[in-house]
Amino acid sequence: MQQQMTIQEALRWASSFLSERDLELPVGEWLVRHYLQINRSELLMKLRDPIEDELVLRLKEDLLRHAEGVPVQHIIGYEEFFGRRFLVNxxxxxxxxxxxxxxxxxxxxxxxxxxxxxxxxxxxxxxxxxxxxxxxxxxxxxxxxxxxxxxxxxxxxxxxxxxxxxxxxxxxxxxxxxxxxxxxxxxxxxxxxxxxxxxxxxxxxxxxxxxxxxxxxxxxxxxxxxxxxxxxxxxxxxxxxxxxxxxxxxxxxxxxxxxxxxxxxxxxxxxxxxxxxxxxxxxxxxxxx
Missing domain, CATH: 3.40.50.150 (Vaccinia Virus protein VP39)
Structure with a gap:
């Protein structure tokens, strides 16, 4: 049985995917934080935790959409501005x-x-x-x-x-x-x-x-x-x-x-x-x- 990926491994894979395509590296982290509804400090504390297979699949699908040109903010539906979350489309x-x-x-x-x-x-x-x-x-x-x-x-x-x-x-x-x-x-x-x-x-x-x-x-x-x-x-x-x-x-x-x-x-x-x-x-x- 294949072992579940950790959050750190998923982020490492995402960074490699983005780097190969000259895209912004933080996008993978933004997506994972959005899926888990956690802030950056919480993410850093959970890096060794396993991540659900369905979330890894979602991450791969969303990164493909981003690589095709869809802004990450449209994928997650918001952008942070002056410490507040603004809906965007x-x-x-x-x-x-x-x-x-x-x-x-x-x-x-x-x-x-x-x-x-x-x-x-x-x-x-x-x-x-x-x-x-x-x-x-x-x-x-x-x-x-x-x-x-x-x-x-x-x-x-x-x-x-x-x-x-x-x-x-x-x-x-x-x-x-x-x-x-x-x-x-x-x-x-x-x-x-x-x-x-x-x-x-x-x-x-x-x-x-x-x-x-x-x-x-x-x-x-x-x-x-x-x-x-x-x-x-x-x-x-x-x-x-x-x-x-x-x-x-x-x-x-x-x-x-x-x-x-x-x-x-x-x-x-x-x-x-x-x-x-x-x-x-x-x-x-x-x-x-």
Whole structure:
């Protein structure tokens, strides 16, 4: 009778499978932790324990799906972001670790400009709700709205808000139009809009190109279409003092900062570097009028 595999042996096999295909090695561990519903510390304590044959079979099947291009987050149904679990599917972008830095930067600027005042914030292109929900939970003095053009994405965001008990008002609409139509003014606009140039589509990893929503990925020929539209709409929703915070693509930071400086000549503008040393965030803050 064949001896049952240990968790350590299953993980070693998974690492070898992933390594041969130049895929991320932690994927095997994420899957096993998901099957067993345990955290990393618990996994390390159980490495010598046997693992059920059916789970080994499931691991092999899921790794084959991943090797064919399915993101591991779609296989397990969630991604961790800012210490919280967000449901994800093919209708929303998978939250990236770099975006956590946008949250930290917005919170710092908010405290600098507004201290503990209650303020109005809108997250444009909310996707899974990772940004708007996290900001609201991290600072409950913020009254948070979120807008997305995709009804399917909003369903995911609403479910995440409900599960995480976040008070966020959701709007289905294009960019800032829902606020403009209701003549709503806000203190902070945050957005991680689609910014990948259409010309880069073929160079994207298959996990991204074939399994994440193109509506949330591509920003026109040069990737800057949405930022241009923002410059027309932002002055219609910003209060006299405020913050605009954008995530941008590689090589776009200076151009987006120039756009913001022209749109809000009295405001300070700033570019921030992310954990990978890339110019990832652009801000305008202070006097907006």
């Amino acid at each position: 093919e209708n929303v972008l998978i939250p990236r670790p770099e975006t956590e830095e946008l949250i930290v930067a917005v919170n710092k600027l908010k405290k600098l400009l507004f201290q503990d005042e209650e303020i109005e914030l809108v997250d444009v292109g909310s996707g899974s709700g990772a940004i708007c929900i996290t900001l609201q939970l991290e600072d409950p003095t913020m009254r948070v709205r979120a807008i997305d053009i995709s009804g399917e994405a909003l369903e995911v965001a609403k479910e995440n808000a409900k599960r995480l008990k976040a008070a966020v008002g959701f709007y289905n609409g294009d960019l800032l139009l829902p606020l403009i139509e209701e003549q709503v003014k806000v203190d902070i606009v945050v957005s991680n809009p689609p910014y990948i140039p259409l010309t880069d589509s073929e160079s994207l990893a298959v996990h991204v190109r074939e399994h994440e929503p193109h509506l949330a990925l591509f920003g026109g020929e040069d990737g800057l279409d949405l930022y241009r539209r923002f410059m027309e709409e932002l002055p219609l929703v910003m209060k006299e003092k405020g913050i605009v915070a954008f995530e941008v693509g590689v090589g776009q930071a200076e151009t987006v900062r120039d756009m913001l400086a022209k749109t809000f000549p009295k405001a300070e503008t700033e570019i921030k570097i992310d954990i990978n040393g890339k110019e990832r965030m652009v801000f305008a803050y202070g006097k907006m009028k």
